[in-house]
Amino acid sequence: MTGSATLAARHPWLVLAAVAAAGALQTLACVHTAAWPLPLAAIALLAWAVQQATPRQAALLGWAFGTAWLGAATWWLFISMHRYGGLPAPLAVAAVALLSAALSVYLGAAMAWVAHRRSGRPLADASRFAAGWLAAELARGVLFTGFPWAASGYTQVDGPLAVLAPWLGVYGIGALLAWVGALLVSGLWQGPAARWRPAALALAVLALPAAWGIVLGPPEFTRPGRSLNVALLQTNVAQDEKFAAERMPATLAWVAHALTSAQADLVVTPETAVPLLPDQLQDLVPGYWDGLRQHFSRPGGPAALVGVPLGNFEAGYTNSVVGLSADTAAPGGGYRYDKTHLVPFGEFIPTGFRWFTELMNIPLGDFNRGPLNPPSFVVGGARVAPNICYEDLFGEELARRFADAASAPTVLANISNIGWFGDTIAIPQHLNISRLRSLELQRPMLRATNTGATAVIDHRGVVQAALPPFTVGVLNATVQGREGLTPFARWAAAAGLWPLWALAALGLAWPRRQGAAGKLVDRP
Template structure:
């Protein structure tokens, strides 16, 4: 194998370009990387963008320049993938436009420090062998994505693996999860980048290895679960604009539609979105909440509905109430699920940021946290596990319900309100996230949302039924429960994200210990 050559002198083919041009082109690559996630995932584009990153960082002369290039790529990637935060902060939160832009830019810049550090580390400790270099690149990419997904409650939106829900790498989901898919795609990109810098015979070997890795997931066993029962479902989509959701003049009309539709729906399970009832039960007209519970206390039908719960003494929660004959006989007359993973600034206030939240006009901005492992809602023998909006972004937390005990969910149910982000790509991105959860756990996912995407996803991650976004209606269909554990559900349900973290550190630690350098230069220079 021909080792990677040292970078040629500036001005010769393959040399580092002027920093301004490098940053511009790296930002373009990062923007294309963001474009790979929705409205349809494009795994090839994700791989191409990261290949560009690995190629240019591989030619950088110093760790500092590598960090700058990685940071530029990541800022463009995150800004292109989360620009819709501007809608919630400015249009609905009331922040001045300039301050909303600054807040998003700062968020993207801070989150990009992880990838910047990973690229500097790759420059510093990359071994001579392109095979070892690709392995180290994948491990450092994994560490960067794990850090973004965990530190300060985590924000792993548009993590690399979500671009591959329809590519061959999707076959890794039930084995490695979304972070594993992202790491493998990063390793493939590093191999492709290395092929640009070696002699022709080695180039073919690297290309062949990358191609083999691309198709390897198709050879892995994919069926880890088996069918249980079937439920008919009715999923409500109210299509209430966020600035009208808490408006007193609109609440009666929207509330009447929600409650009437729930009662009239003829399905085993009726699901209404997050905060479909935007008021506490005590704030509803007298007898209304008791009447809704009574409507599902007789017969075989059941319902899940999003609403806030609590009181000034105990605090408030963003919750889902489950209504059925069995639930009516239990404590409080209803099943209750309280959201565990809260959204910073939207649902809880980080220490020291009360001033920032006070600038916004967001009701109920400070909730209590529910338990990580919550009981399922049993409907005709099927164990339905609710999760609320942002929570299905954290596959390891959903997997915690699949730990030892034998009562793992057979159906996942997501209730969301993406109206905060208007008619943006956030709806399509969130759908891709839910599809990956279905693939990882091999469980169907039903989604009842305010503005979309209200869908039924089967255990293979395929959308079987769809309701057009930004319309008011009810999606009716059937969902088949599944039992059994995928490898991901087994290890993540017991150990969370520790296994990939330990694996990545086991790959990085020897490289750090050896302290091998394949590039010269002063780390302080760019």
């Protein structure tokens, strides 16, 4: 038994605590992307511990790592439930902890299987670990509508593996990160001559993309398209004031003034910048929508994307974006995007959980879902594809709009309101999520938000311009649209995440052949 194995056997609770701490610390790289090596070290520690564990111990290690990871990454959910929802603090803390623990069952189960199928062969075991990691991340991102926030690939947006995003997507990057982390430690149980070979391979996997990016630059699968001058509004309305009767007239007046005075081809507002249904708005400010439509109906004039709820009691409600332009003002015109991927507990109530939502003082409801493959909003020859807030976590769903290269979006636009979560790490986390979408699809991303981060991101994932969070303002910039498809856009549009599911299943089911070192590390 090696010294490291002795440490794990003699001090299992110390190892468990270290693994949980590593899981929590790796989330720093979701916020500060210069810390991209931190998740690599954290994953390597988990892989080292799992290599020496029984399946039951490995399940506990994976579950503890995942629970600490998600708890540290999404603690700001407490603010929406307690500060704005009125849920008592102990219950809000318990809700975040239970969510993190429940979503970490996937990683615990994957690590148990990895330990059960351990062979003692470094390359095979590292590959099986990566397959388990991939399966767990896919399950968290898809099952029960999915919650892929803080997926490990987002930590690499400024790391050497980011150059592979147009091929692999965020989950593929996460799987490769896990493979490299496991390789770094998988040779510790080998003889002296072979001990460093897996680590050398791991370092080579990191070095090659880094060298490629430095020498050749990021791969270009797309070409320049139409440019747009854009104006992105940031309203900075505190969440507890958003529906306040005394504040709403001033907010609506500012939004209307900013929309109609902007000197741009396209003006974009945050999510529900107009927070009232059309009938309610007409009662409060008669002629509001008519005035906006008239302004944006001028031939050759500007266009706008406005976040607003739509619907009525009989037909149901949607979280929507309305497009205003000369084309939409023509007979038979009109553009509307309805949010497709709704937020559990925020925009729909999962079966059996109405009792929980009734504990909170938040105006929740069951919204209707929009179409799966909506058209783009055409502005000056550019095809702008809106998505609302949480939807840009699902790159495979955005990729559905790229099935036809001729009509594929040339610009993406995310309109958001994460004022629910206060001045927290949720803001830079969401910005980095949008940056990864730009890398995957090689499309610029416009972000118009209530409290931040309002920004223009180019097709290489670089922030070109941004407003300071928690300020009222208008961001003026020029965005270069893009034509053409990345490999990720092609395969994800055609098959969704099924290729990655197949890869994970293949890795987990691969036949187990005992290696010479396996006798040293296997447990009953």
